[in-house]
């Protein structure tokens with residue numbers, strides 16, 4: 001089924017609903033890049049470049065059935081990141097069924113330049129309101145650009161009579177060739193909260209981040225652009241973010257992998273989570289206020305990546 005409303009916005013792009021593999025929306029660029037978004041969790045479950053290569057990790061043991069989030073892609077952590085709060089781990093948004101929102105209010109002019117998008121909407125159910133008594137509207141726009149860049153824009157509006165606070169993350173499972181060949185640039189010298197030491201605060205010592213054991217950290221007050229370099233693949237992911245001051249870096253390594261039912265024992269070598277997030281300080285919205293958090297991901301040949309580090313989110 002074609003979604004006329006969306007296909008009209010960018011000639012050459014295809015935006016279709018795919019009911020065979022579950023409730024998913026596919027955006028395909030004229031050059032063959034694609035993104036697949038599931039209504040389950042509002043989760044991006046696939047992002048492919050023009051050569052058809054998958055850029056996001058999905059576990060071979062992932063379970064695609066509600067009510068649990070699928071292990072891979074980009075689950076949305078909202079209204080709670082991790083287990084610091086009264087809600088289930090990473091909040092309920094990733095386990096709910098979202099709807100396609102044909103009436104999403106427009107974003108800034110620049111946000112639509114050369115992109116095709118789908119808009120999703122989540123409102124709390126009666127049950128959600130019992131465990132988190134705050135009325136909100138969460139609008140998620142997922143877009144693919146002509147160059148195959150993926151962008152996610154989240155807008156959370158307080159439609160409640162009272163203020164509320166939340167934490168948030170785009171829990172982004174990047175696909176990598178071999179974790180021991182990967183390096184993150186842009187987080188050097190930052191403070192981080194170490195989830196492996198009861199969130200104790202440490203300071204990174206100035207080198208690019210590499211991996212040789214389990215890592216579960218929240219880097220706080222990070223720059224708006226960071227790079228994840230995969231030497232073996234000669235590919236660099238450029239992560240641009242706005243409204244999201246923190247970056248969560250997670251790799252479960254061998255021991256933790258064996259405890260996760262929906263994750264292969266050796267799969268930690270092929271993934272790295274680098275999440276644009278707002279964790280250290282909660283976001284507070286007064287009645288009627290709206291918050292916006294943006295993530296833009298590009299995957300480029302490592303030799304070309306320096307041109308991409310200079311400009312922020314469009």
Ligand SMILES: O=P(O)(O)OC[C@H]1O[C@@H](O)[C@H](O)[C@@H](O)[C@@H]1O
Pocket residue numbers: 082089090171195216217248250273275
């Ligand atoms: O298994 P989940 O709930 O998807 O969480 C996976 C991981 O997500 C990371 O973001 C957290 O920092 C980790 O602590 C957590 O283990």
